[in-house]
Amino acid sequence: MDAFTYRDGQLHAEQVPLARIAEDVGTPVFVYSAGAIEAQYDALAAALADMKVGICYALKANSNQAVIRTLAARGAGADVVSEGELRRALAAGVPPSKIVFAGVGKTAGEMRFALETGIHQFNLESEPELELLNQVAAALGVVAPVAVRFNPDVDAKTHAKITTGKKENKFGIEIEQAKAVYARAAAMANIDPVGVAMHIGSQLTDLEPYRAAYRRMADLVRGLRAEGHDIRRVDLGGGIGIDYSGDHTVDLDAYAAIVRDEIAPLGAELLCEPGRLLVGNAGVLLTRTVFVKQGTAKRFVIVDAAMNDLIRPTLYEAYHQIVPVAEGASESPHPADIVGPICESGDYLGKDRPLPDVAEGALLAIKSAGAYGAVMGSSYNTRLMTPEVLVRDGDYAVIRPRPSYEELIGQDRMPDWLSPQQDATTPVRARGAA
Ligand SMILES: Cc1ncc(COP(=O)(O)O)c(C=O)c1O
Numbered sequence: 256m257d258a259f260t261y262r263d264g265q266l267h268a269e270q271v272p273l274a275r276i277a278e279d280v281g282t283p284v285f286v287y288s289a290g291a292i293e294a295q296y297d298a299l300a301a302a303l304a305d306m307k308v309g310i311c312y313a314l315k316a317n318s319n320q321a322v323i324r325t326l327a328a329r330g331a332g333a334d335v336v337s338e339g340e341l342r343r344a345l346a347a348g349v350p351p352s353k354i355v356f357a358g359v360g361k362t363a364g365e366m367r368f369a370l371e372t373g374i375h376q377f378n379l380e381s382e383p384e385l386e387l388l389n390q391v392a393a394a395l396g397v398v399a400p401v402a403v404r405f406n407p408d409v410d411a412k413t414h415a416k417i418t419t420g421k422k423e424n425k426f427g428i429e430i431e432q433a434k435a436v437y438a439r440a441a442a443m444a445n446i447d448p449v450g451v452a453m454h455i456g457s458q459l460t461d462l463e464p465y466r467a468a469y470r471r472m473a474d475l476v477r478g479l480r481a482e483g484h485d486i487r488r489v490d491l492g493g494g495i496g497i498d499y500s501g502d503h504t505v506d507l508d509a510y511a512a513i514v515r516d517e518i519a520p521l522g523a524e525l526l527c528e529p530g531r532l533l534v535g536n537a538g539v540l541l542t543r544t545v546f547v548k549q550g551t552a553k554r555f556v557i558v559d560a561a562m563n564d565l566i567r568p569t570l571y572e573a574y575h576q577i578v579p580v581a582e583g584a585s586e587s588p589h590p591a592d593i594v595g596p597i598c599e600s601g602d603y604l605g606k607d608r609p610l611p612d613v614a615e616g617a618l619l620a621i622k623s624a625g626a627y628g629a630v631m632g633s634s635y636n637t638r639l640m641t642p643e644v645l646v647r648d649g650d651y652a653v654i655r656p657r658p659s660y661e662e663l664i665g666q667d668r669m670p671d672w673l674s675p676q677q678d679a680t681t682p683v684r685a686r687g688a689a
């Protein structure tokens with residue numbers, strides 16, 4: 256389902272003209288389609304239905320509580336990587352029994368909070384982490400359900416910064432060490448080792464790495480069972496890629512077939528952790544043109560969104576389609592760099608893009624911005640964090656307002672020695688000695 260379509264020459268989100276949202280809420284603004292999020296969830300759930308795979312939405316992709324609740328209402332659980340994400344999942348109404356907690360650096364405090372919450376599973380990635388969780392669980396007098404995440408050393412064929420399943424990546428326990436670590440976990444009084452987990456990377460568009468990794472995971476499970484371990488749960492991870500360019504969609508049935516071939520025969524409870532797949536194409540970043548600068552080498556379309564709103568282009572050289580909100584400018588498209596106002600050459604949203612003539616004030620939509628957009632935003636250059644809007648049918652709601660400058664600037668605190676009464680030009684040490 257593409258929720259963003261032109262009607263009467265105007266780009267809409269479901270039935271709402273994006274121009275109306277820009278007028279009411281201002282720009283830049285993220286706009287998500289509830290229908291598109293639900294359609295993606297339903298498509299994945301349908302593909303995996305016969306294997307009863309529990310879908311734990313990876314909150315890191317988009318952790319707005321309205322988005323989480325939209326998915327939770329469909330039956331999704333949550334994959335969280337911090338106490339903050341765990342709190343968001345709970346606040347949005349995800350039951351603790353559907354929450355898994357991943358990440359390489361959980362602190363004792365985070366472990367305690369998750370144990371008190373009674374989550375479904377901890378995905379653990381190192382021996383020191385196992386030891387700490389065992390201690391924290393013992394202090395609380397509880398037993399922690401643990402899946403050991405292992406690293407299958409498979410190339411996910413994705414961007415180097417988001418590949419996680421190779422030995423040189425910090426994630427998971429090397430497969431050679433997995434049996435020894437699992438045995439150690441099994442010997443710990445306050446750890447209940449329930450199974451294994453894996454996640455080899457993000458934005459995978461080639462499914463073969465999944466097959467290779469799942470085959471290794473299945474071999475490992477058989478090996479662990481042969482050693483007497485009761486492996487009753489397998490977490491398949493996330494990472495299924497989306498179509499950013501409009502020409503390549505991952506076939507969810509083909510993915511499901513791999514799971515069916517390689518993992519389902521183990522007869523374990525299955526979980527998966529998709530993030531981007533569920534929300535990526537369900538959102539756009541709506542922005543307004545500030546100026547158009549025509550140089551001899553380039554046409555720069557300077558917009559009011561920037562790398563602080565959407566960092567993916569400059570961080571991963573990621574491609575996001577950029578389209579005018581008003582369709583059908585008379586002139587044929589010609590190249591432009593779409594750039595933001597931030598003082599960095601890396602502040603671009605697209606380079607050498609075919610765009611028709613764009614007037615100052617014209618709206619553009621940066622597509623596929625529903626995942627790793629708002630969540631990776633910052634207020635760099637003291638820009639206000641981007642608001643978020645959720646559309647359903649002909650209605651929309653602001654699900655995170657734009658903060659005021661007072662809220663943003665008011666977070667700073669002055670130390671006493673900088674109080675306005677003092678002479679700020681006197682060095683601190685000199686004043687202290689006086
Ligand atoms: C452990 C884990 N699970 C799930 C995800 C979700 O990834 P994606 O958004 O690529 O589906 C990630 C991020 O890549 C992750 O690190």
Ligand SMILES: N[C@@H](CCCC[NH3+])C(=O)O
Binds near residue numbers: 417571626627
């Ligand atoms: N932030 C990345 C994905 C990282 C996935 C986190 N495990 C992106 O925008 O593509």
